[in-house]
Amino acid sequence: MDPKAQKPIVSIIMPLYNAADYVLRSAASVFAQSVKDFELIVVDDGSTDNGAALLSDAYDSDPRLRIITQxxxxxxxxxxxxxxxxRGDLAAFLDADDEWMPEHLExxxxxxxxxxxxxxxxxGYRQIxxxxxxxxxxxxxxxxxxxQDYFSAARSVPFGSLLHISAxxxxxxxxxxxxxxxxxxxxxEDAEFLARYAFYFPVACHPRVTAVYHREIPTSAMGRCARKWKGDLxxxxxxxxxxxGIELADPARLKSLERYVAYILYQTAALYISLGNRSGVADLLKHPLIQQSEYKLSAALAAWAVKGFAFPIARLYYRFSRSRLFHRSMIKGGVSFRCVSRFGLAGTNTPVGGSLGVEKQRRTCL
Structure with a gap:
């Protein structure tokens, strides 16, 4: 039987846009998975480089690869x-500049x-x-x-990134x-997607770190967009x-979601402050969800710093908002989900897709 006619267990979705420098690394991590029953759907979104051609040359004989162009x-x-x-019963996501450990799909x-x-x-996932x-x-x-409470747990992590789309x-x-x-x-768009699914369905997590999110790549979309941002929510x-059905949701669940949304607003404003983008930040910090949340006082301080052109103060506050102390002060007891964070400087011999060791490691459970 033609392998392409068989239904795979997992469909892997990989958007591709001008990532020729990284896509073979990403694809190699897929084809190295301990689970072999998958299809890799690469959607080439109008790339102007040869990333799709590189994939085709490397894996043309593997029927699990499907390349779609648009x-x-x-x-x-x-x-x-x-x-x-x-065609699978599960859809796993992997960006073309990220990668997986061999046991991720397992x-x-x-x-x-x-x-x-x-x-x-x-x-779990690693950020580099x-x-x-x-x-x-x-x-x-x-x-x-x-x-048990995804949104409360997510507020323990900078930018609410409890999960990453590539994990x-x-x-x-x-x-x-x-x-x-x-x-x-x-x-x-990925944060909205994950929050929507977490609101309507149970969220299950495996503790092992099996995905690698490469933030060190210079073409970071978040950084580019943040600098151009004009104040849109x-x-x-x-x-x-x-x-x-949001109006019919359990009040406690809806409240947890709205506290998370307020947190996203606050962290987004803090990021733009750190990048020197003043446009609309003050209005963002005055959003009703922030004004009704535990971030009201800190948002007022940040808004004052922006309005008074005290950007050094605002940027210092942004650094505090990313700290473990800030997140501990915002999270109350009773959260069944605990966050593990390990921080360190990766040395020249630290593998990216292999051992999870780093030179210096600190573990914290919130």
């Missing part, structure tokens, strides 16, 4: 095209089997930033678990109900009031 429409449209083409399938009602699945700074985020312990998968059932990514958004802030 006119440039943005990363969300590329992911949505991949989701529409998926762990995703393990938590899918253990928690069949979960619609959003994730593993410019200058060799490394951090890892995941659940404490040794066993997979359901996240996540969703079920076909959840996708059929909730749909794909918001399109034509310069940034934040993040996608999540605009979309969540329109979610189906």
């Amino acid at each position: 006119a440039n429409s943005g990363v969300s449209a590329a992911r949505n095209r991949g989701l529409a083409e998926m 762990d995703i399938l393990a938590i899918a089997e253990r928690f069949p009602d979960a619609g959003l699945l994730g593993t 930033c410019r200058g060799g700074y490394v951090s890892e985020i995941g659940v404490c312990g040794t066993e997979p678990e359901l996240v 996540c998968a969703v079920t076909k059932e959840a996708y059929d109900r909730l749909g794909g990514f918001m399109e034509n958004e310069p940034y934040g 993040p996608p999540l802030v605009r979309s969540y009031p329109l979610w189906a």
